[in-house]
Amino acid sequence: MLTKQQLEDFWAEAGKVYLNHISIDCVVFGFHEGQMKVLMLKSNNEDAWYLPGGFVRKLEPMENAADRILKERTGIDEIFLQQFHVFGDPDRSKIHNEMYKDMLPAEKNFFGQRFISIGYYALVDFFNVTPTPDDFSEICTWRDLNDLPKFQLDHELIFRKALDTLRLQLNYQPIGYNLMPKEFTMPELQKLYETILDKKLDRRNFQRRMLGFGILNKLETTRKGGAHKAPYLYSFDLKNYQAALKEGLKSGW
Amino acid sequence: MLTKQQLEDFWAEAGKVYLNHISIDCVVFGFHEGQMKVLMLKSNNEDAWYLPGGFVRKLEPMENAADRILKERTGIDEIFLQQFHVFGDPDRSKIHNEMYKDMLPAEKNFFGQRFISIGYYALVDFFNVTPTPDDFSEICTWRDLNDLPKFQLDHELIFRKALDTLRLQLNYQPIGYNLMPKEFTMPELQKLYETILDKKLDRRNFQRRMLGFGILNKLETTRKGGAHKAPYLYSFDLKNYQAALKEGLKSGW
DNA sequence: ACACATGGTGTAATTGGTACACAATTGTAA
DNA sequence: TTACAATTGTGTACCAATTACACCATGTGT
Numbered sequence: 001m002l003t004k005q006q007l008e009d010f011w012a013e014a015g016k017v018y019l020n021h022i023s024i025d026c027v028v029f030g031f032h033e034g035q036m037k038v039l040m041l042k043s044n045n046e047d048a049w050y051l052p053g054g055f056v057r058k059l060e061p062m063e064n065a066a067d068r069i070l071k072e073r074t075g076i077d078e079i080f081l082q083q084f085h086v087f088g089d090p091d092r093s094k095i096h097n098e099m100y101k102d103m104l105p106a107e108k109n110f111f112g113q114r115f116i117s118i119g120y121y122a123l124v125d126f127f128n129v130t131p132t133p134d135d136f137s138e139i140c141t142w143r144d145l146n147d148l149p150k151f152q153l154d155h156e157l158i159f160r161k162a163l164d165t166l167r168l169q170l171n172y173q174p175i176g177y178n179l180m181p182k183e184f185t186m187p188e189l190q191k192l193y194e195t196i197l198d199k200k201l202d203r204r205n206f207q208r209r210m211l212g213f214g215i216l217n218k219l220e221t222t223r224k225g226g227a228h229k230a231p232y233l234y235s236f237d238l239k240n241y242q243a244a245l246k247e248g249l250k251s252g253w
Numbered sequence: 254m255l256t257k258q259q260l261e262d263f264w265a266e267a268g269k270v271y272l273n274h275i276s277i278d279c280v281v282f283g284f285h286e287g288q289m290k291v292l293m294l295k296s297n298n299e300d301a302w303y304l305p306g307g308f309v310r311k312l313e314p315m316e317n318a319a320d321r322i323l324k325e326r327t328g329i330d331e332i333f334l335q336q337f338h339v340f341g342d343p344d345r346s347k348i349h350n351e352m353y354k355d356m357l358p359a360e361k362n363f364f365g366q367r368f369i370s371i372g373y374y375a376l377v378d379f380f381n382v383t384p385t386p387d388d389f390s391e392i393c394t395w396r397d398l399n400d401l402p403k404f405q406l407d408h409e410l411i412f413r414k415a416l417d418t419l420r421l422q423l424n425y426q427p428i429g430y431n432l433m434p435k436e437f438t439m440p441e442l443q444k445l446y447e448t449i450l451d452k453k454l455d456r457r458n459f460q461r462r463m464l465g466f467g468i469l470n471k472l473e474t475t476r477k478g479g480a481h482k483a484p485y486l487y488s489f490d491l492k493n494y495q496a497a498l499k500e501g502l503k504s505g506w
Numbered sequence: 507a508c509a510c511a512t513g514g515t516g517t518a519a520t521t522g523g524t525a526c527a528c529a530a531t532t533g534t535a536a
Numbered sequence: 537t538t539a540c541a542a543t544t545g546t547g548t549a550c551c552a553a554t555t556a557c558a559c560c561a562t563g564t565g566t
Contacts, residue, residue: 062341
């Protein structure tokens with residue numbers, strides 16, 4: 001929760017800069033050590049976590065707004081973004097709306113209005129991100145999908161919908177390319193698919209099918225260090241990948 | 254184009270009733286005599302066609318707004334609606350914005366602002382619809398997908414995106430159920446699939462696969478009248494259909 | 507040297523999709 | 537009445553894809 005002074009500092013001018021009633025919420029996915037992660041922020045002085053978000057400048061394209069918001073949270077310039085759903089329930093930010101209503105007169109309180117929020121999901125290479133809190137948060141960090149905190153407002157709904165969308169678009173969007181690092185092993189890629197699809201896949205059939213798509217380059221090197229046989233490294237053949245996605249990766253996982 | 258008087262009558266109060274910056278555009282699909290149709294309106298005094306649309310009341314849920322708008326255009330109460338994309342380009346309604354700018358002072362001209370439009374697609378039974386013009390149109394009617402007029406603003410983009418979405422969701426949404434009448438023949442259903450997928454399908458394999466899903470009831474009666482063998486009539490088994498859609502109709506069309 | 511966990515490759519059995527052939531039904535024209 | 541054209545209903549052989557599993561290779565710890 002903000003003090004009255006903060007509220008005035010931040011938002012006295014907000015209504016002049018940003019479009020009223022419109023907000024953006026982003027679900028940023030990363031993948032690290034075989035686990036899917038989502039970027040979240042923890043409210044100042046509250047045990048409530050929320051998704052990176054913000055507002056749209058009066059003349060700014062939607063995509064630019066999402067880019068700008070995520071550049072501030074991650075440090076990344078060109079980020080893979082997809083609009084996936086609009087969250088427009090009139091009561092979705094009721095708690096937020098009422099939180100500050102006694103501090104500021106309604107016409108000065110940007111937070112007091114109804115917001116229709118456009119949901120974007122983002123896919124990033126985990127190692128490129130520098131999580132950076134915003135003005136209302138003390139922590140910005142990756143959270144494991146198996147260990148999620150309590151969400152603020154309707155942000156759990158937004159997150160779930162993003163994950164569902166990811167699952168449905170797995171064969172039509174360059175999801176592997178954007179979530180994996182430049183070089184990766186086949187078991188690592190399989191883990192990503194298993195997490196998104198939420199089911200086990202057969203190791204051998206997965207490998208054969210993936211290679212069959214013709215979208216991977218097998219590298220000379222192997223990943224040393226594990227206590228077992230060193231797996232080969234692969235990279236995506238971006239050109240072939242994008243060509244294959246146009247038709248959809250013909251596959252019923 | 255409206256007169257100044259009309260503009261004042263309609264929109265003097267609009268800013269008090271509707272959310273600023275937010276609009277809804279709907280792509281209403283119907284199916285009749287083997288052809289896909291889309292519901293469109295023709296502007297008063299202009300050769301420009303547009304999609305049914307409207308605005309959201311200050312405290313109204315988005316879905317209710319879309320329902321309300323379509324009830325006015327079609328007469329139908331409970332309509333199958335799916336949100337599919339947001340159109341937020343700052344210049345998307347430039348023509349519209351400037352059309353009335355000299356008639357009314359900016360603060361009174363609801364049309365003068367930037368609109369972020371939420372796109373919904375709707376699926377209706379052709380026979381249940383009574384196309385009804387709105388205040389800015391002289392004609393409201395079905396247009397064949399093979400004979401589309403010139404679109405106003407970015408409405409062609411919206412229409413295309415809706416059709417693409419329909420294609421992608423064919424195995425996950427009750428598209429057949431909502432577009433076909435209660436009783437229909439197999440060739441009629443096949444025509445629908447062929448239109449949405451934009452390709453020919455094998456008659457015999459289509460029939461076998463459809464029946465294999467277990468989502469159709471074969472009726473006793475046949476459709477007489479054609480100059481050929483009378484085809485059987487079918488109806489959807491809604492319960493099985495919805496159960497099957499949860500998993501997605503496993504099929505690569 | 508050996509066990510063990512993991513990665514890489516091959517193969518047989520099954521399933522599912524494709525491409526047809528052929529019979530049945532209906533209205534029309536000779 | 538009969539032949540015919542157009543369309544629907546059903547079956548089947550072939551090919552491709554998926555699944556389930558076997559076996560070998562490689563690196564680490566004992």
